[in-house]
Amino acid sequence: MSGSAAPSSRSRPRRVRSTTETLLSIVLVLEAILLFFVVLVLFGLKTLSPAAAFGGGAAFVVMILVTIALLRWPVGMALGWIVQAALISLGLLNPVIYVVGAGFAAFWIWCFVRARQIDRRRREYLAAASTPSEGDTP
Template sequence: MTTADEPTPPRVRRVRSTTESLLSIVLVLEAVLMFFVTLTVFGLRALPAGTAFIGGGLLILALIVTGRLLRRPWGLWVGWALQAVLFATGALLTPMYFVATAFIAIWVYCFVKGRQIDRQRASFTDPTTT
C-alpha cells in the first residue's frame, strides 16, 4: 500500500527483440505505402471510392496494429498473412506485384537477420549457451 508521500517506482519497459523492432518498422513502411496505394486506386477508379478508402483504411490499420502484436508468436503469423494480402493488391494495380515482392523480400530479410541477431545477443547474455 502506498501513501501520497511515497513515490511510485518507475515502470520498467519491456525490451523488444531485434526481430520485433525490424518487422514493426517494415509494417509501418507498408502502411505508408498502402496510404498511397489507396489514393492511387481511388484516382484510377479501380474500385468505388467508398470501397477503396474503407478497404485501404482497414489494411493500414491492420498493418499498424500488427506491428504492436509482434511480441506474440501468432502476431508473426498475422504479419506473414498481411504480406500475402499486400501481394494480392496486385490484382487491383499490376505494379503492386513488383512493389509487394520487394517489401516481402525486405520482410524476409528482416525476419532472418533479426532472429540471427537475437540469437547472438542471447548467447552474449547467457554464458551457458554456445
Template sequence: MSDAQQPRPRRQRSLRESLGSIVLGFELIVVFLGALVLFGLNALPAWAALGGGALVVVLMIAAIGLMRNRAGVVLGWIVQALVVAAGFLQPAFFIVGAIFTAMWTYCMIVASRIDRNTTDRNNRTETR
C-alpha cells in the same frame, strides 16, 4: 525519490520486433497512398478501395502492436500476402509487394538470428 515515484524500467525490445515495426510502418504509408491511387484510378468502387485500404492499414497497426508475440509476425506475413495480391487490382502493387515482402523476409530471418545469438551469448555469460 521514493519507490512509488521511480519510473519503471523500459522493456528491452528484440531486434525482430524493432525491424518488423519499422518495415510495417513504412509499408503502412505506402498502402494508404496505394488505396488512394486505386480510388483515383477508379480501379475499384470507392467503398472497396478506401475500405480495403483501411482494413489493411488497421491490420498493419495491429501487427505492429503485436510484434512482441508470434501473432504479430504471422499477421505481418498475412499483410505481405495481401499487398502482393493487390497486384491483381493494380500491377504496380506486385512490385511494391515484392519489395516489402523481401525486406520483411530479410528482417525476420536476420533479426531472429541476431536475437538468438545475443540470447545465447547472454546466457553463457550469466552461467560463468
C-alpha cells in the same frame, strides 16, 4: 508544488523489445505508408470506388497496426506473414503492385531472418557473460 513532476522511482521499467520485433514493426509502418499511396493510385485510376478504396485501405492499415501491437507473440508474426500475402494480392487490382508488394515481402523476409540471427547471438552473448568462467572461481 512545481510544474514538472519527477519520474516515480516505482515506475515500471520499459520492456526490452527484441530486434525481430523492432525491425518487423519498422517494415509494417513503411507498408502502412505505402498503402496510403496504393489507395490513392487505386482511387485515382478509378479501379475502385472511393468507399472501397479508402474503406479497404483504412481497414488494411488497422490490420497492420494490430499486427504491430501483437508482434511480441507468435500470432503477431503469423499476422505479419498474412499482411505480406495480402499486400502482394493487391496486385490483382493493379499489376504494378505485384512488384511493390514482392519488394516489401522480400524486405520483410530479410529483416525476419537477419533479426532472428541477431537475437540468437545476443542471447548467446548474454548467457556467456552471465556464467562465471573457470578462472573466476576463488
